[in-house]
Amino acid sequence: MKTLIKEPLTRNAKNTFNMIIESAIDLFYKNGYHGTTVNNITQDAGIAAGTFYLYFPSKLSLYKHILIMFSHNIRKTIAANVSEKTSRYEKEREGIKSFIMLAKENPQMYNIIWESLYIDRALFKDYYESFANRYIRGLDQSVSNKEIREIDTEVVSYILMGITNFIGLKVVLNLGKNNDDIDHIVDVVMDLIKHGLFT
Amino acid sequence: MKTLIKEPLTRNAKNTFNMIIESAIDLFYKNGYHGTTVNNITQDAGIAAGTFYLYFPSKLSLYKHILIMFSHNIRKTIAANVSEKTSRYEKEREGIKSFIMLAKENPQMYNIIWESLYIDRALFKDYYESFANRYIRGLDQSVSNKEIREIDTEVVSYILMGITNFIGLKVVLNLGKNNDDIDHIVDVVMDLIKHGLFT
DNA sequence: TCATAAACTGAATGACCATTCATTTTATAT
DNA sequence: ATATAAAATGAATGGTCATTCAGTTTATGA
Structure with missing residues (x-):
């Protein structure tokens, strides 16, 4: 290249x-x-x-440069915030909240990253696979610690990325109602992750 | 129009x-x-x-027509499969599985729907808001039934759509490993939704 | 002060592409 | 068999846009 x-x-x-x-x-x-x-x-x-x-x-090279900037930014910000927490529960909460706050403050970031799927599919795959790999490593460690149940951590990493991304989407595009109270939204997510959905 | x-x-x-x-x-x-x-x-x-x-x-009108076709198709297929189940748990499992199977069989569908965000943002918002509204109605009913805990069903609907979409993305783009055993993937999702993530 | 390299300019180029339209072909119904 | 409407053709049009380049301006350091 x-x-x-x-x-x-x-x-x-x-x-x-x-x-x-x-x-x-x-x-x-x-x-x-x-x-x-x-x-x-x-x-x-x-x-x-x-x-x-x-x-x-070229125009494309500018786009790629911006994508790489954002990617670094997201990782650094989330990693810094998460590392301050000790329990897996708190780390998870902080990761989700950091991402949503970032998305809310930089809605451009969000849109530009997703658009890569339609500009350069390899770039998109790379982005999410490497994000997933970091996630998996963290989850595996927490499984060893017995903080997380024995579960397929690869699938779980995509589940958690999916939750975070769609909640972020809701907030950024203002889908539905009540998109101002981020803490409440994160509480609902954590409640579901902790206690499950059913009675 | x-x-x-x-x-x-x-x-x-x-x-x-x-x-x-x-x-x-x-x-x-x-x-x-x-x-x-x-x-x-x-x-x-x-x-x-x-x-x-x-x-x-115009070219755009063709795109819109295709999007509407897919949208009908997805709703009809999922609704038909879900209506055969009785418990909320089984309905949820069937909904998730149906979507992933559909995505796997029609990877085009998936890509084309998401691309609407970059072609006509209103179309994208419409698509997900109306999908969410149906989801919320179903969840609310199950809350009344006491099959689902008291919880913010709007947020939950985006959580569940996020999970399904990212798992679908993983399968369609073959992100990571083990994307052939759909039943196993759905089992992991349901396990998390039922028992939560933590020990 | 002057020489040189780095920055900057913006009109011109050429490729690309959605859409049009005058004309021709095909199917149908009486 | 003939009239009529529907379907199909494909070259031409006009606009858009990424990229280039010959020339100009600005900054720097000896």
Whole structure:
């Protein structure tokens, strides 16, 4: 793969580089990848069309760069918050809550990551498989600790990612009602995970 | 909204109409909506480009028509299978399994529905909100029956949709391992929903 | 101050693609 | 057999858009 970006060298260039990224995040979110032209991005960033290609070899490479940024960001944020908790229950609660808060604060992130399924399927698969693998490792450890019951942790990791993602979707797109009280939503999730659904 | 389609009248025309839809489903799945041209579709269907516009006023209207077809199909299939079961537990199991089997057999369905988020956000919101509303109604009834604990059924409906969708995603995209034994996967889901995750 | 490299410009290019329409072919009903 | 409506054709149109490039401006360091 060709290099994704050409690093800006000077202070001014770094600034231009960042403005391109910020405009792109905003426009990809609002109008989607295909609904956003390179000229839209450069106009929004207040630069000439050609300047774009000083830093990114193509529109796709910019998209990939943004995806990788988000991916790092999510992992770092969640890992930092989760590591402060000790019990598996608290770790799980914190992981779910961190993700939903992140999604709520950066709705762009959410949309852009999912869209990768329609831009570069391999990228999407990679993203979720590596996310799942980290999850599985944590769950396996908790099974050893006897904090979690003996259960297929691979399937469980997709179950938990599914819950978190759809709750995030609900909050970000404001599906249904009551999307402001994140703590209540997380409580419901934890209640179900702890006690099950049935009487 | 302009009408989505112009109904074909004769036997031959119905055939042409169906070939357009089949080719489109296949190509939208393989290359995405934006990666598929109307000429791709007509070539695959073995007809002239102009013929397309006898039945669909635009590429988007074809996409919407397909989405509505799938939506009906999913609801009808799941509703039929679920109605054969009596207990909430069995209904839930059947609903999850039916969806995953459907997704496995029609991986196109899956991809095309999610892509609506990037083609027409209102369509996507509509799809999931109305799906959730049906789910909520069923859950509320089971709460009345005392088959399900007192719990926020709206949040629960998104939790369950999230689980089903991500498990479906895993199976369809073959994420991770062990994606052939659907019964085992459904067992894990039901185990978690019944007994919770923790010791 | 001057030379050099880095940044930047924006009009032009060429490929792509949804949609149209004048014309032809096919099926049907009397 | 003939008239009529329906179905089908496919080249042409017009607009969009990623990308290029020849030329200009700005910053830096000796």
